[in-house]
Amino acid sequence: MISQTLRERLGDLTEKEVLWDSPLAPYTSFGIGGPAGALIKVESIAELQRLICFVSDNDLPWRFIGRGSNLLVGDSGFEGVVLLFGKKMSGVKLLERSVTGGIRVRVAAGCSLTRLLNWCVEHDYEGLEFAAGIPGSIGGAALMNAGAFGGDMAGVIEAMEVLSLAKGAERLMRKQLDFGYRCWSNQGVGEEKRIITSVDLILRRGEKTVLRSRCQANTAKRKKSQPKMEKNAGSFFKNPKGDSAGRLIEASGLKGTRCGGAMVSEVHANFLVNTGAATAEDVYRLMKMVTDKVEKDSGIRLSPEVHFL
Numbered sequence: 222m223i224s225q226t227l228r229e230r231l232g233d234l235t236e237k238e239v240l241w242d243s244p245l246a247p248y249t250s251f252g253i254g255g256p257a258g259a260l261i262k263v264e265s266i267a268e269l270q271r272l273i274c275f276v277s278d279n280d281l282p283w284r285f286i287g288r289g290s291n292l293l294v295g296d297s298g299f300e301g302v303v304l305l306f307g308k309k310m311s312g313v314k315l316l317e318r319s320v321t322g323g324i325r326v327r328v329a330a331g332c333s334l335t336r337l338l339n340w341c342v343e344h345d346y347e348g349l350e351f352a353a354g355i356p357g358s359i360g361g362a363a364l365m366n367a368g369a370f371g372g373d374m375a376g377v378i379e380a381m382e383v384l385s386l387a388k389g390a391e392r393l394m395r396k397q398l399d400f401g402y403r404c405w406s407n408q409g410v411g412e413e414k415r416i417i418t419s420v421d422l423i424l425r426r427g428e429k430t431v432l433r434s435r436c437q438a439n440t441a442k443r444k445k446s447q448p449k450m451e452k453n454a455g456s457f458f459k460n461p462k463g464d465s466a467g468r469l470i471e472a473s474g475l476k477g478t479r480c481g482g483a484m485v486s487e488v489h490a491n492f493l494v495n496t497g498a499a500t501a502e503d504v505y506r507l508m509k510m511v512t513d514k515v516e517k518d519s520g521i522r523l524s525p526e527v528h529f530l
């Protein structure tokens with residue numbers, strides 16, 4: 222519980238109104254999750270810095286989220302402070318255009334991947350078409366090293382600006398960034414845990430019609446192979462080395478398996494979907510059921526790609 226005194230002081234630190242006891246379900250693509258004690262849309266790096274200092278000084282639990290497209294929030298929610306970027310933290314800025322046609326672009330972490338991709342196509346910049354159809358923010362995409370169709374964020378990131386309680390603002394170059402399969406592994410923990418505030422990308426000069434048709438082709442492939450109707454968080458499990466989680470789940474005969482309102486998608490077995498009124502508990506139980514059955518049948522223990530709050 223956030224005391225009344227802390228509520229008043231917290232309210233003084235923010236540009237936008239704090240949303241108290243705010244349901245988190247609308248902030249996730251799963252559409253699942255209880256309330257956050259406080260939900261704050263952060264509009265500047267200075268505000269973010271003030272807030273993380275305040276929550277830490279007052280021992281309030283806190284968590285930063287993006288657009289919630291890779292997130293399962295528990296049914297009882299989160300008693301502390303949930304931070305996410307607001308509109309002013311979503312700008313795109315061209316940094317440099319080289320004679321060879323390459324460009325450097327700085328993207329504020331709250332920008333959606335879709336908006337950035339549209340901007341790239343509009344300006345004839347190539348390199349991000351793999352991301353067509355991936356929801357989420359640039360910050361979340363960098364943290365997850367989001368990828369598809371042979372491309373990923375690590376392949377286009379040149380540098381990132383980050384903020385942590387222990388080290389303040391830092392600029393990390395690509396060689397300092399340890400990206401792995403669906404993760405950025407040197408984010409840090411505790412007071413050193415870094416929030417990504419902006420990402421610099423290196424792109425190439427492309428041709429609008431080619432870029433557009435590449436994006437359309439990627440989106441069409443998604444439409445064919447992924448559930449359209451039910452809410453979900455994308456691929457639920459990471460692919461084990463040399464295999465695919467979807468193949469293993471399907472081979473275990475689990476397509477269509479349900480736990481309450483959660484179901485293994487009939488379209489793509491690696492998608493756990495919310496059929497309408499699923500709780501986080503339903504998804505969690507289904508996750509466990511899938512993990513155990515696949516391990517029993519194949520000897521492979523799947524680990525979730527989805528993050529938990």
Ligand SMILES: Cc1cc2nc3c(=O)[nH]c(=O)nc-3n(C[C@H](O)[C@H](O)[C@H](O)COP(=O)(O)OP(=O)(O)OC[C@H]3O[C@@H](n4cnc5c(N)ncnc54)[C@H](O)[C@@H]3O)c2cc1C
Nearest residue numbers: 287288289290291357358360361362365367368369417455
């Ligand atoms: C229909 C669908 C299809 C998808 N397809 C793909 C796909 O093809 N490939 C793929 O890789 N993913 C896919 N995803 C998953 C998801 O879209 C990506 O992982 C996305 O990049 C997550 O971004 P987000 O802003 O939603 O992050 P969130 O889900 O909000 O957060 C994910 C994690 O990142 C952390 N985080 C978020 N922003 C920041 C920040 N600025 N600084 C530090 N930490 C941060 C959060 O704390 C959390 O731990 C799909 C999801 C859906 C719903």
